[in-house]
Amino acid sequence: MTLHTLLDYETLRLIWWVLMGVLLIGFAATDGFDLGVGALIPFVGKTDLERRIAINTVGPVWEGNQVWLITGGGAIFAAWPPLYAVSFSGFYLAMFATLAALILRPVGFKYRSKRESATWRNAWDWGLFVGGFVPSLIFGVAVGNVLQGVPFRLDADLRIFYDGTFFGLLNPYALLCGLLSVAMLVTHGAAWLVLKADGAVQERARAIGMVTALASFALFLLGGVALGLMVDGYVITSAVDPEGPSNPLLKTAAVMPGAWFANYGAHPWLLIAPALGLAGSLLAFAGLRARREVATLLASKLAIFGIISTVGVSMFPFILPSSIDPKSSLTVFDASSSHLTLFIMLVVTVIFLPIVLAYTTWVYRVLWGKVDPKSITAKGGHAY
Numbered sequence: 043m044t045l046h047t048l049l050d051y052e053t054l055r056l057i058w059w060v061l062m063g064v065l066l067i068g069f070a071a072t073d074g075f076d077l078g079v080g081a082l083i084p085f086v087g088k089t090d091l092e093r094r095i096a097i098n099t100v101g102p103v104w105e106g107n108q109v110w111l112i113t114g115g116g117a118i119f120a121a122w123p124p125l126y127a128v129s130f131s132g133f134y135l136a137m138f139a140t141l142a143a144l145i146l147r148p149v150g151f152k153y154r155s156k157r158e159s160a161t162w163r164n165a166w167d168w169g170l171f172v173g174g175f176v177p178s179l180i181f182g183v184a185v186g187n188v189l190q191g192v193p194f195r196l197d198a199d200l201r202i203f204y205d206g207t208f209f210g211l212l213n214p215y216a217l218l219c220g221l222l223s224v225a226m227l228v229t230h231g232a233a234w235l236v237l238k239a240d241g242a243v244q245e246r247a248r249a250i251g252m253v254t255a256l257a258s259f260a261l262f263l264l265g266g267v268a269l270g271l272m273v274d275g276y277v278i279t280s281a282v283d284p285e286g287p288s289n290p291l292l293k294t295a296a297v298m299p300g301a302w303f304a305n306y307g308a309h310p311w312l313l314i315a316p317a318l319g320l321a322g323s324l325l326a327f328a329g330l331r332a333r334r335e336v337a338t339l340l341a342s343k344l345a346i347f348g349i350i351s352t353v354g355v356s357m358f359p360f361i362l363p364s365s366i367d368p369k370s371s372l373t374v375f376d377a378s379s380s381h382l383t384l385f386i387m388l389v390v391t392v393i394f395l396p397i398v399l400a401y402t403t404w405v406y407r408v409l410w411g412k413v414d415p416k417s418i419t420a421k422g423g424h425a426y
Contacts, residue, residue: 052284052375054384058121059361059374061391063354065117069110070227070346072402075339076104078231080147080174081224083167086235086246091415093167094155094426098413099238101151101426106405108144109398120387124202124290124377125362128194129184132204136180136211143176151426174231175224182223185353186216189302190273191365196291205366215268222261226349229254229326233342237335238413248330251338255327255345262319262349269356275301276363276371283375290376295368302356312355318348 049057079100087093100107119126130137146169154166190213193206232251236244280294306312322345329338357363363371378384 049385049388050285051381051384054381054388055284055374055378057388058117058378058384059354059358062114062117062121062361063351065110065114067347067350069107069114070350071230071343072110073104073107074178074227074346075230075234075342076100076107076147077174077178078227078229079234080170080231081178081228082174082231082235082247082250083170085250086239086243087167088242090160090163091418092241092243093163094418095239095243095413095415096235097151097154097170097426098418099235102409103405104147104151106402117387121379121384122361122372122377123379124200124288124372128192128202128204128362128372131202132192132194132206133184133211135208136184140177140180143173143180145173146170147173155426174227178224178227179220182220183211183216185223186219187211187213188362189219189269189353189357190215191276191297191363191368191371193366194364194370195367196370198291200289200291215265215273218261218265218268222258222265222349225254225257225261226323226346229258229323230339230342230346233326233330233339236330236333237339240412240414248333252327252330255323255330255342258345258349259320259323259327262316262323266316266352269302270300273302274299275304275356276360276368277301277304278359278373282359282373286375288376288378288380290370290372293369293373293376295363295371297365297368305355305358315348315351315355319345319352320348322346322348 079096083093083096087096115126118129150166150170150173154163154170157163192204193210194202194204196202229251232247232254235247236251239247274297276295277298278293279296282293286292322341322343325341326338326345329335329341359374361372361374361377379387
Protein backbone atom coordinates (compact mmCIF):
# COMPACT_ATOMS: atom_id res chain seq x y z
CA MET A 43 0.00 0.00 0.00
CA THR A 44 1.39 3.41 -0.98
CA LEU A 45 1.03 6.34 1.38
CA HIS A 46 -1.34 8.37 -0.78
CA THR A 47 -3.97 5.63 -0.60
CA LEU A 48 -4.41 6.36 3.11
CA LEU A 49 -6.94 8.99 2.00
CA ASP A 50 -9.32 8.21 -0.82
CA TYR A 51 -9.64 10.50 -3.83
CA GLU A 52 -13.04 11.88 -2.78
CA THR A 53 -11.77 12.87 0.66
CA LEU A 54 -8.72 14.60 -0.79
CA ARG A 55 -10.89 16.53 -3.23
CA LEU A 56 -13.16 17.68 -0.42
CA ILE A 57 -10.19 18.65 1.74
CA TRP A 58 -8.76 20.78 -1.03
CA TRP A 59 -12.12 22.40 -1.67
CA VAL A 60 -12.15 23.41 2.01
CA LEU A 61 -8.51 24.54 1.89
CA MET A 62 -9.24 26.71 -1.16
CA GLY A 63 -11.94 28.41 0.89
CA VAL A 64 -9.56 28.77 3.85
CA LEU A 65 -7.00 30.52 1.63
CA LEU A 66 -9.59 32.88 0.15
CA ILE A 67 -10.97 33.73 3.59
CA GLY A 68 -7.44 34.08 4.97
CA PHE A 69 -6.60 36.55 2.22
CA ALA A 70 -9.76 38.60 2.78
CA ALA A 71 -9.36 38.56 6.57
CA THR A 72 -5.72 39.73 6.48
CA ASP A 73 -4.89 41.55 3.27
CA GLY A 74 -8.51 42.66 3.15
CA PHE A 75 -7.96 45.31 5.79
CA ASP A 76 -4.87 46.47 3.90
CA LEU A 77 -7.05 47.01 0.83
CA GLY A 78 -9.70 48.69 2.97
CA VAL A 79 -7.20 51.07 4.56
CA GLY A 80 -5.84 51.93 1.12
CA ALA A 81 -9.32 52.83 -0.09
CA LEU A 82 -9.86 54.95 3.03
CA ILE A 83 -6.60 56.93 3.04
CA PRO A 84 -7.87 60.05 1.18
CA PHE A 85 -10.93 60.22 3.43
CA VAL A 86 -9.63 59.48 6.94
CA GLY A 87 -6.54 61.64 6.63
CA LYS A 88 -6.93 65.36 6.05
CA THR A 89 -3.28 66.24 6.73
CA ASP A 90 -0.06 64.61 5.60
CA LEU A 91 0.63 63.33 9.12
CA GLU A 92 -2.83 61.78 9.43
CA ARG A 93 -2.44 60.00 6.13
CA ARG A 94 0.97 58.71 7.16
CA ILE A 95 -0.57 57.36 10.35
CA ALA A 96 -3.14 55.45 8.28
CA ILE A 97 -0.46 54.10 5.94
CA ASN A 98 1.76 52.97 8.80
CA THR A 99 -1.00 50.98 10.47
CA VAL A 100 -0.59 48.47 7.61
CA GLY A 101 3.00 49.28 6.64
CA PRO A 102 4.65 46.50 8.68
CA VAL A 103 2.20 43.72 7.75
CA TRP A 104 0.85 44.22 4.22
CA GLU A 105 3.61 42.25 2.49
CA GLY A 106 3.06 39.23 4.72
CA ASN A 107 -0.70 39.48 4.32
CA GLN A 108 -0.41 39.49 0.53
CA VAL A 109 1.25 36.07 0.70
CA TRP A 110 -2.25 34.63 1.19
CA LEU A 111 -3.16 35.85 -2.30
CA ILE A 112 -0.03 34.35 -3.85
CA THR A 113 -0.54 31.09 -1.97
CA GLY A 114 -4.16 30.95 -3.07
CA GLY A 115 -3.21 31.38 -6.72
CA GLY A 116 -0.54 28.71 -6.39
CA ALA A 117 -2.94 26.32 -4.69
CA ILE A 118 -5.53 26.77 -7.43
CA PHE A 119 -2.85 26.10 -10.06
CA ALA A 120 -1.69 22.92 -8.34
CA ALA A 121 -4.97 21.51 -7.01
CA TRP A 122 -7.46 22.68 -9.66
CA PRO A 123 -5.58 23.15 -12.98
CA PRO A 124 -8.71 23.58 -15.17
CA LEU A 125 -10.04 26.25 -12.79
CA TYR A 126 -6.72 28.09 -12.98
CA ALA A 127 -6.66 27.81 -16.79
CA VAL A 128 -10.20 29.10 -17.31
CA SER A 129 -10.19 31.87 -14.72
CA PHE A 130 -6.71 33.25 -15.37
CA SER A 131 -7.19 33.25 -19.15
CA GLY A 132 -10.87 34.20 -19.36
CA PHE A 133 -10.50 36.95 -16.76
CA TYR A 134 -7.17 38.06 -18.21
CA LEU A 135 -7.93 41.78 -18.54
CA ALA A 136 -9.60 41.86 -15.13
CA MET A 137 -6.55 40.10 -13.65
CA PHE A 138 -4.28 42.61 -15.39
CA ALA A 139 -6.23 45.54 -13.95
CA THR A 140 -6.06 43.95 -10.49
CA LEU A 141 -2.32 43.37 -10.66
CA ALA A 142 -1.69 46.87 -12.01
CA ALA A 143 -3.65 48.31 -9.09
CA LEU A 144 -1.86 46.08 -6.59
CA ILE A 145 1.52 47.19 -7.96
CA LEU A 146 0.61 50.78 -7.06
CA ARG A 147 0.53 49.79 -3.40
CA PRO A 148 4.21 48.91 -2.77
CA VAL A 149 5.36 51.69 -5.07
CA GLY A 150 3.10 54.16 -3.26
CA PHE A 151 4.30 53.05 0.15
CA LYS A 152 7.96 53.31 -0.81
CA TYR A 153 7.91 56.52 -2.86
CA ARG A 154 5.17 58.64 -1.28
CA SER A 155 7.35 60.26 1.38
CA LYS A 156 10.48 60.58 -0.74
CA ARG A 157 9.59 64.17 -1.59
CA GLU A 158 8.07 66.97 0.48
CA SER A 159 5.84 68.13 -2.38
CA ALA A 160 2.15 68.11 -1.38
CA THR A 161 1.17 67.42 -5.00
CA TRP A 162 3.54 64.44 -5.15
CA ARG A 163 2.22 62.94 -1.91
CA ASN A 164 -1.42 63.58 -2.76
CA ALA A 165 -0.98 61.81 -6.11
CA TRP A 166 0.45 58.75 -4.37
CA ASP A 167 -2.36 58.82 -1.82
CA TRP A 168 -4.86 58.50 -4.64
CA GLY A 169 -2.67 55.79 -6.15
CA LEU A 170 -2.99 53.90 -2.88
CA PHE A 171 -6.74 54.45 -3.04
CA VAL A 172 -6.79 52.84 -6.50
CA GLY A 173 -4.62 50.01 -5.17
CA GLY A 174 -7.22 49.30 -2.49
CA PHE A 175 -10.50 50.04 -4.24
CA VAL A 176 -9.96 48.44 -7.66
CA PRO A 177 -8.91 44.95 -6.46
CA SER A 178 -11.73 44.96 -3.90
CA LEU A 179 -14.24 45.76 -6.64
CA ILE A 180 -12.86 43.28 -9.18
CA PHE A 181 -12.71 40.40 -6.71
CA GLY A 182 -16.41 40.89 -6.00
CA VAL A 183 -17.26 41.26 -9.69
CA ALA A 184 -15.44 37.99 -10.37
CA VAL A 185 -17.48 36.17 -7.73
CA GLY A 186 -20.69 37.63 -9.17
CA ASN A 187 -19.81 36.27 -12.59
CA VAL A 188 -18.92 32.85 -11.19
CA LEU A 189 -22.36 32.65 -9.54
CA GLN A 190 -24.00 33.42 -12.89
CA GLY A 191 -21.77 31.11 -14.88
CA VAL A 192 -18.81 31.97 -17.06
CA PRO A 193 -18.99 31.79 -20.89
CA PHE A 194 -16.48 29.02 -21.56
CA ARG A 195 -16.67 25.57 -23.13
CA LEU A 196 -14.49 22.51 -23.52
CA ASP A 197 -14.03 20.57 -26.73
CA ALA A 198 -13.58 16.80 -26.93
CA ASP A 199 -9.85 17.19 -26.22
CA LEU A 200 -10.59 19.34 -23.14
CA ARG A 201 -9.25 22.46 -24.81
CA ILE A 202 -10.73 25.60 -23.28
CA PHE A 203 -12.55 28.23 -25.33
CA TYR A 204 -13.65 31.46 -23.66
CA ASP A 205 -16.39 33.40 -25.47
CA GLY A 206 -16.80 36.34 -23.09
CA THR A 207 -15.51 39.91 -23.07
CA PHE A 208 -14.15 42.20 -20.38
CA PHE A 209 -17.18 44.49 -20.47
CA GLY A 210 -19.47 41.46 -20.33
CA LEU A 211 -18.14 40.89 -16.81
CA LEU A 212 -19.57 44.26 -15.76
CA ASN A 213 -23.19 43.14 -15.61
CA PRO A 214 -25.63 44.39 -12.94
CA TYR A 215 -25.46 41.39 -10.61
CA ALA A 216 -21.66 41.21 -10.79
CA LEU A 217 -21.41 44.93 -10.01
CA LEU A 218 -23.72 44.40 -7.02
CA CYS A 219 -21.31 41.73 -5.77
CA GLY A 220 -18.43 44.11 -6.45
CA LEU A 221 -20.02 46.80 -4.31
CA LEU A 222 -20.59 44.24 -1.54
CA SER A 223 -16.91 43.31 -1.70
CA VAL A 224 -15.87 46.96 -1.47
CA ALA A 225 -18.21 47.62 1.47
CA MET A 226 -17.04 44.49 3.26
CA LEU A 227 -13.33 45.26 2.90
CA VAL A 228 -13.69 48.99 3.63
CA THR A 229 -15.51 48.03 6.85
CA HIS A 230 -12.61 45.70 7.64
CA GLY A 231 -10.12 48.48 6.93
CA ALA A 232 -12.08 50.88 9.13
CA ALA A 233 -12.11 48.33 11.96
CA TRP A 234 -8.32 48.02 11.63
CA LEU A 235 -7.83 51.79 11.72
CA VAL A 236 -10.04 52.08 14.78
CA LEU A 237 -7.84 49.48 16.47
CA LYS A 238 -4.46 50.87 15.38
CA ALA A 239 -4.97 54.66 15.18
CA ASP A 240 -6.12 57.39 17.53
CA GLY A 241 -7.60 60.86 17.27
CA ALA A 242 -9.14 62.22 14.09
CA VAL A 243 -8.08 59.27 11.93
CA GLN A 244 -9.79 56.86 14.27
CA GLU A 245 -12.97 58.93 14.47
CA ARG A 246 -13.29 59.34 10.72
CA ALA A 247 -12.66 55.63 10.21
CA ARG A 248 -15.34 54.83 12.79
CA ALA A 249 -17.89 57.07 11.06
CA ILE A 250 -17.20 55.61 7.61
CA GLY A 251 -17.07 52.05 8.94
CA MET A 252 -20.51 52.34 10.50
CA VAL A 253 -21.94 53.30 7.12
CA THR A 254 -20.12 50.56 5.19
CA ALA A 255 -21.01 47.91 7.80
CA LEU A 256 -24.70 48.64 7.27
CA ALA A 257 -24.08 48.74 3.52
CA SER A 258 -22.46 45.29 3.73
CA PHE A 259 -25.51 43.94 5.54
CA ALA A 260 -27.92 45.48 3.03
CA LEU A 261 -25.92 44.50 -0.07
CA PHE A 262 -25.43 40.92 1.14
CA LEU A 263 -29.16 40.60 1.81
CA LEU A 264 -29.99 42.20 -1.54
CA GLY A 265 -27.50 39.93 -3.29
CA GLY A 266 -29.20 36.87 -1.82
CA VAL A 267 -32.65 38.05 -2.93
CA ALA A 268 -31.33 38.88 -6.42
CA LEU A 269 -29.64 35.48 -6.60
CA GLY A 270 -33.00 33.82 -6.05
CA LEU A 271 -34.99 36.06 -8.39
CA MET A 272 -32.54 36.93 -11.18
CA VAL A 273 -29.81 34.28 -11.29
CA ASP A 274 -30.30 30.65 -12.25
CA GLY A 275 -28.15 28.03 -10.58
CA TYR A 276 -26.72 24.77 -11.90
CA VAL A 277 -27.36 21.14 -11.09
CA ILE A 278 -25.69 17.90 -12.09
CA THR A 279 -28.22 15.71 -13.93
CA SER A 280 -26.14 12.53 -14.21
CA ALA A 281 -24.57 10.21 -11.68
CA VAL A 282 -21.62 11.67 -9.78
CA ASP A 283 -18.50 9.58 -9.28
CA PRO A 284 -16.50 11.25 -6.47
CA GLU A 285 -13.57 8.93 -7.26
CA GLY A 286 -13.80 9.42 -11.01
CA PRO A 287 -11.26 10.92 -13.41
CA SER A 288 -10.91 14.67 -13.78
CA ASN A 289 -12.90 15.07 -16.97
CA PRO A 290 -15.84 17.52 -16.77
CA LEU A 291 -17.36 16.14 -19.98
CA LEU A 292 -18.15 12.79 -18.36
CA LYS A 293 -21.16 14.33 -16.59
CA THR A 294 -24.25 16.23 -17.67
CA ALA A 295 -25.49 19.41 -16.03
CA ALA A 296 -28.34 21.85 -16.48
CA VAL A 297 -29.38 25.35 -15.56
CA MET A 298 -32.19 25.46 -13.00
CA PRO A 299 -33.86 28.39 -11.20
CA GLY A 300 -33.17 28.36 -7.48
CA ALA A 301 -30.51 25.68 -7.72
CA TRP A 302 -28.05 27.69 -5.63
CA PHE A 303 -30.43 27.31 -2.68
CA ALA A 304 -30.78 23.52 -2.96
CA ASN A 305 -27.96 22.74 -0.53
CA TYR A 306 -29.71 24.71 2.20
CA GLY A 307 -32.87 22.68 1.72
CA ALA A 308 -30.93 19.41 1.89
CA HIS A 309 -28.74 20.52 4.79
CA PRO A 310 -30.44 23.34 6.76
CA TRP A 311 -27.45 23.68 9.11
CA LEU A 312 -25.57 25.30 6.20
CA LEU A 313 -27.74 28.39 6.76
CA ILE A 314 -25.24 29.27 9.48
CA ALA A 315 -22.96 30.65 6.71
CA PRO A 316 -25.25 33.46 5.49
CA ALA A 317 -26.41 34.03 9.07
CA LEU A 318 -22.81 34.69 10.11
CA GLY A 319 -22.37 37.05 7.16
CA LEU A 320 -25.38 39.12 8.21
CA ALA A 321 -24.66 38.92 11.94
CA GLY A 322 -21.00 39.82 11.48
CA SER A 323 -21.89 42.98 9.58
CA LEU A 324 -24.36 44.08 12.26
CA LEU A 325 -21.92 43.22 15.05
CA ALA A 326 -19.22 45.26 13.31
CA PHE A 327 -21.60 48.22 13.21
CA ALA A 328 -22.48 47.73 16.87
CA GLY A 329 -18.81 47.41 17.82
CA LEU A 330 -17.89 50.61 16.02
CA ARG A 331 -20.76 52.44 17.65
CA ALA A 332 -19.82 51.12 21.11
CA ARG A 333 -16.10 51.82 20.52
CA ARG A 334 -15.15 48.17 21.09
CA GLU A 335 -11.95 48.01 19.07
CA VAL A 336 -10.93 44.33 19.17
CA ALA A 337 -14.53 43.08 19.08
CA THR A 338 -15.19 45.18 15.98
CA LEU A 339 -12.26 43.67 14.11
CA LEU A 340 -13.33 40.14 15.07
CA ALA A 341 -16.91 40.88 13.99
CA SER A 342 -15.65 42.15 10.65
CA LYS A 343 -13.67 38.92 10.18
CA LEU A 344 -16.80 36.96 11.07
CA ALA A 345 -18.72 38.79 8.34
CA ILE A 346 -15.98 37.98 5.83
CA PHE A 347 -16.05 34.32 6.85
CA GLY A 348 -19.83 34.14 6.51
CA ILE A 349 -20.08 35.97 3.19
CA ILE A 350 -17.34 34.00 1.44
CA SER A 351 -18.50 30.68 2.93
CA THR A 352 -22.01 31.37 1.65
CA VAL A 353 -20.74 31.45 -1.92
CA GLY A 354 -18.89 28.16 -1.49
CA VAL A 355 -21.67 26.17 0.17
CA SER A 356 -24.30 27.57 -2.21
CA MET A 357 -22.39 26.42 -5.29
CA PHE A 358 -21.07 23.07 -4.06
CA PRO A 359 -20.05 20.88 -5.83
CA PHE A 360 -19.63 23.43 -8.64
CA ILE A 361 -16.53 25.61 -8.57
CA LEU A 362 -16.89 27.25 -11.99
CA PRO A 363 -20.11 26.72 -13.96
CA SER A 364 -20.29 27.32 -17.69
CA SER A 365 -23.10 29.56 -18.89
CA ILE A 366 -22.90 28.43 -22.53
CA ASP A 367 -22.29 24.70 -22.04
CA PRO A 368 -23.33 23.47 -18.58
CA LYS A 369 -21.71 20.11 -19.28
CA SER A 370 -18.33 21.86 -19.34
CA SER A 371 -18.84 23.22 -15.83
CA LEU A 372 -16.04 22.47 -13.39
CA THR A 373 -16.90 20.70 -10.15
CA VAL A 374 -15.01 19.47 -7.10
CA PHE A 375 -15.16 15.92 -8.43
CA ASP A 376 -14.05 16.42 -12.04
CA ALA A 377 -11.57 19.33 -12.11
CA SER A 378 -8.88 18.41 -9.59
CA SER A 379 -5.30 17.26 -9.92
CA SER A 380 -4.41 13.60 -9.51
CA HIS A 381 -4.84 11.62 -6.31
CA LEU A 382 -1.07 11.58 -5.69
CA THR A 383 -0.67 15.32 -6.36
CA LEU A 384 -3.41 16.25 -3.90
CA PHE A 385 -1.90 13.98 -1.25
CA ILE A 386 1.62 15.40 -1.62
CA MET A 387 0.26 18.94 -1.46
CA LEU A 388 -1.71 18.07 1.66
CA VAL A 389 1.41 16.74 3.40
CA VAL A 390 3.28 19.95 2.54
CA THR A 391 0.35 22.04 3.78
CA VAL A 392 0.11 20.14 7.06
CA ILE A 393 3.80 20.81 7.68
CA PHE A 394 4.11 24.43 6.60
CA LEU A 395 0.70 26.02 7.26
CA PRO A 396 1.09 25.83 11.07
CA ILE A 397 4.55 27.41 10.71
CA VAL A 398 3.10 30.26 8.66
CA LEU A 399 0.27 30.77 11.14
CA ALA A 400 2.68 30.72 14.10
CA TYR A 401 5.00 33.22 12.44
CA THR A 402 2.10 35.49 11.48
CA THR A 403 0.75 35.40 15.02
CA TRP A 404 4.19 36.29 16.39
CA VAL A 405 4.52 39.23 13.97
CA TYR A 406 1.15 40.68 14.99
CA ARG A 407 2.02 40.23 18.65
CA VAL A 408 5.34 42.06 18.25
CA LEU A 409 3.72 44.88 16.27
CA TRP A 410 0.71 45.21 18.58
CA GLY A 411 -0.15 48.72 19.67
CA LYS A 412 -1.27 51.97 18.16
CA VAL A 413 0.49 54.12 15.60
CA ASP A 414 0.87 57.65 16.97
CA PRO A 415 2.33 60.88 15.57
CA LYS A 416 5.49 60.46 17.65
CA SER A 417 6.36 57.17 15.99
CA ILE A 418 5.88 58.77 12.57
CA THR A 419 7.98 61.89 13.14
CA ALA A 420 10.79 60.28 15.17
CA LYS A 421 14.18 60.78 13.55
CA GLY A 422 15.88 57.63 12.45
CA GLY A 423 12.57 55.76 12.35
CA HIS A 424 11.38 53.42 9.62
CA ALA A 425 7.92 54.85 9.06
CA TYR A 426 6.58 55.32 5.54
